[in-house]
Amino acid sequence: MQADTVDIDRLFHALGDTTRRAILDRLCEGPMSVSTLAEPLGITLTAVAQHLQILESCALVRTEKTGRVRTCRIEPTGFDALDRWIRTHRTLWERRLDRLGAMLAEEDASS
Amino acid sequence: MQADTVDIDRLFHALGDTTRRAILDRLCEGPMSVSTLAEPLGITLTAVAQHLQILESCALVRTEKTGRVRTCRIEPTGFDALDRWIRTHRTLWERRLDRLGAMLAEEDASS
DNA sequence: AAAATAGTCAAGTAAATACTTCAGTAATTC
DNA sequence: GAATTACTGAAGTATTTACTTGACTATTTT
Numbered sequence: 361m362q363a364d365t366v367d368i369d370r371l372f373h374a375l376g377d378t379t380r381r382a383i384l385d386r387l388c389e390g391p392m393s394v395s396t397l398a399e400p401l402g403i404t405l406t407a408v409a410q411h412l413q414i415l416e417s418c419a420l421v422r423t424e425k426t427g428r429v430r431t432c433r434i435e436p437t438g439f440d441a442l443d444r445w446i447r448t449h450r451t452l453w454e455r456r457l458d459r460l461g462a463m464l465a466e467e468d469a470s471s
Numbered sequence: 472m473q474a475d476t477v478d479i480d481r482l483f484h485a486l487g488d489t490t491r492r493a494i495l496d497r498l499c500e501g502p503m504s505v506s507t508l509a510e511p512l513g514i515t516l517t518a519v520a521q522h523l524q525i526l527e528s529c530a531l532v533r534t535e536k537t538g539r540v541r542t543c544r545i546e547p548t549g550f551d552a553l554d555r556w557i558r559t560h561r562t563l564w565e566r567r568l569d570r571l572g573a574m575l576a577e578e579d580a581s582s
Numbered sequence: 583a584a585a586a587t588a589g590t591c592a593a594g595t596a597a598a599t600a601c602t603t604c605a606g607t608a609a610t611t612c
Numbered sequence: 613g614a615a616t617t618a619c620t621g622a623a624g625t626a627t628t629t630a631c632t633t634g635a636c637t638a639t640t641t642t
Contacts, residue, residue, distance in 0.1 A: 369489055376483030377630085388563045395588065405589070407631055428588045428639040434564050439557075446550075446557060452499045453545050488600085506618060516619070518601055539609040539618045 370418040371442050379403070380411050384420060384434065391433035394423075481529040482553050490514065491522050495531060495545065502544035505534075 374380055379401060386397060398408040412432060415421035419438035423430050485491055490512060497508060509519040523543060526532035530549035534541050 368492070369487060372483050372487035373629095376480060376487045378480055379630085381479070384560070385563075388566075393588075403630090404632065406591090406633085409589070410630075425589085428637095430589065436564060439561065439564065443557060443561065446554060449495070450550065450554065452496075453547060453550065455499075484599095490600085504618075514600090515602065517603085517621090520619070521600080536619085539607095541619070 367418065367441060368445055370414075371420070371438055371445075374414050374418045374420060374438075375442070377411070379407075380415055383408070383411055383415065383432075387421065387432060387434045391431050393429050393431060397432060478529065478552060479556050481525075482531070482549055482556075485525050485529045485531060485549075486553070488522070490518075491526055494519070494522055494526065494543075498532065498543060498545045502542050504540050504542060508543060 382401065383397060386392075386400075394405060394408055394412065397412075398405050401408060412421060412423060416423055416435075419435050419441070421432055422435040423432045425431075493512065494508060497503075497511075505516060505519055505523065508523075509516050512519060523532060523534060526549075527534055527546075530546050530552070532543055533546040534543045536542075
């Protein structure tokens with residue numbers, strides 16, 4: 361497993377959870393504290409902090425503590441990595457499907 | 472949780488596993504049987520079949536049994552759903568970041 | 583300085599996940 | 613028709629995951 365693979369693993373894992381996607385969606389409204397973020401989620405502050413650690417570990421969120429308040433905001437870096445993965449794989453898959461299509465067309469022509 | 476959300480949950484979960492991504496990558500070479508697919512993975516046929524069920528349940532793979540052989544191939548439907556999710560969210564996030572940028576610019580101008 | 587607020591840390595728990603083994607079944611091949 | 617091949621199904625296990633509680637620290641507010 362290469363270094364790059366680990367990141368993609370973490371990214372997909374991070375995004376595979378409804379609560380974490382809800383946190384990301386919420387952060388689209390703008391930067392906010394952990395408590396504010398937690399309020400409508402119906403889970404403990406501790407749980408939210410745990411989710412934030414995961415989101416931060418794959419560069420989907422950035423947080424910064426000032427005084428007693430930790431402010432969270434969206435970080436596009438992780439998102440870019442995901443986008444790159446998708447683009448690469450879409451290309452590979454489409455190339456494959458194109459080849460398949462060409463093969464079928466050839467079969468048709470020769471029948 | 473809406474129907475759409477369930478699908479995205481399953482998609483990300485499916486892609487968050489190294490073995491399943493390896494299966495997808497392998498299937499770029501073309502359609503192949505479960506045994507052929509399993510051979511270089513170093514896990515049992517049963518485990519591979521379980522992964523395939525997951526990949527099939529979110530339309531990343533399509534399989535078809537003829538005789539005693541089940542042939543697996545890539546299915547772009549699930550991939551399209553993922554791409555849509557990414558595009559939508561990229562837009563939302565970028566819009567937010569633009570607003571932030573504008574706010575910072577305004578601050579600069581007024582100081 | 584006392585009380586309230588915002589978050590953190592450690593430990594525990596229930597459920598989910600990625601496997602396994604072993605015993606089938608159905609389709610080929612010899 | 614006997615042996616082999618390709619897969620399927622049920623059941624079990626170790627690990628991970630998403631949470632919880634409760635005790636703690638550090639920062640504001642009063």
